[in-house]
Amino acid sequence: MRALVFTRPSTVELLEVADPRPADGEVLVKVRAVGICGSELHGIRDSGFRRPPLVMGHEFAGTTPDGRRVTANPLLSCGVCDQCRIGRDHLCRERAILGIHRPGAFAEYVAVPERALHPLPPAMSFETAALIEPLANGVHALNLARPAPGARIAVLGAGTIGLVCLLVARQLTDQVVVCDLSAERLAVAERLGATAVTTELHGEFDVVVDAVGAAATHRMSVQHLRPGGTAVWVGLLSTDAAFDGQQIVREEKHVVGSYCYTAAEFAQAVTLAGEVALDWSTTFDLADGATIFGELMAGRQDVVKALLRPWGEE
Numbered sequence: 001m002r003a004l005v006f007t008r009p010s011t012v013e014l015l016e017v018a019d020p021r022p023a024d025g026e027v028l029v030k031v032r033a034v035g036i037c038g039s040e041l042h043g044i045r046d047s048g049f050r051r052p053p054l055v056m057g058h059e060f061a062g063t064t065p066d067g068r069r070v071t072a073n074p075l076l077s078c079g080v081c082d083q084c085r086i087g088r089d090h091l092c093r094e095r096a097i098l099g100i101h102r103p104g105a106f107a108e109y110v111a112v113p114e115r116a117l118h119p120l121p122p123a124m125s126f127e128t129a130a131l132i133e134p135l136a137n138g139v140h141a142l143n144l145a146r147p148a149p150g151a152r153i154a155v156l157g158a159g160t161i162g163l164v165c166l167l168v169a170r171q172l173t174d175q176v177v178v179c180d181l182s183a184e185r186l187a188v189a190e191r192l193g194a195t196a197v198t199t200e201l202h203g204e205f206d207v208v209v210d211a212v213g214a215a216a217t218h219r220m221s222v223q224h225l226r227p228g229g230t231a232v233w234v235g236l237l238s239t240d241a242a243f244d245g246q247q248i249v250r251e252e253k254h255v256v257g258s259y260c261y262t263a264a265e266f267a268q269a270v271t272l273a274g275e276v277a278l279d280w281s282t283t284f285d286l287a288d289g290a291t292i293f294g295e296l297m298a299g300r301q302d303v304v305k306a307l308l309r310p311w312g313e314e
């Protein structure tokens, strides 16, 4: 089959590789749409977390050999460790993620454990379904923040994760400000229901979601909180925490990290995806994947979420 393979730092290549062989309890999913994740654009600059050669791709939808239309929770947990046993399966000590620890969906086929599959609602397109995984990240981030009804929420970053956090936040309050440097992305945020969009954050918020993770946004997320407010960090751009630690003491601000989603939250996102606007992706053929990857890594802004399509428009 054809697959887009991470072969060496900063490089993905379209290669002919062997079809995955599903193990017991796994099925071969024919990939119909797969999203390129920001974490992949940054994650392949060096070979740290992801080890080449690797077929990445963890945001996808497709069909099973028996004709089911599905997406999959790519985070595979062990079910028996201390974290799994208390319902924090996303923090499983033995977790494996499709497209990181085992081959993912930048390919014609991906092998997926049957237990990870979720059937798609009948009317949902594969393009919408490929955004369920990012949406699940937004569900988790806002669950951690637990904003009161009507809370003032700021979202830093209007990339995919920022936009899904906006969509989830708008279900909880009508006061959501989105901050980004890109006018194109802010225009999308505005269309999706942001109360205000800005290139520079002003004012005070009950919750600030940092969907960037740069040193500057880390600092901003804490600075613009009301006393006792909560900053939820989702972005992974920098390891530099960068904020004034004394504010955590004197104003009892909370900073919490948000990682993926529980299995229950992923299931919620499958339903929610049918109710919110996930129509801001751009689809390319898998054959153009290496080019698109390069452009996105170089900072192309007009495409917020790029999806790859291994099988054309059949």
Ligand SMILES: [Zn+2]
Residues within 6 Å of the ligand: 037, 038, 039, 058, 059, 134
């Ligand atoms: Zn992702």
Ligand SMILES: [Zn+2]
Residues within 6 Å of the ligand: 077, 078, 079, 080, 081, 082, 083, 084, 089, 091, 092, 093, 094, 095
């Ligand atoms: Zn576990």
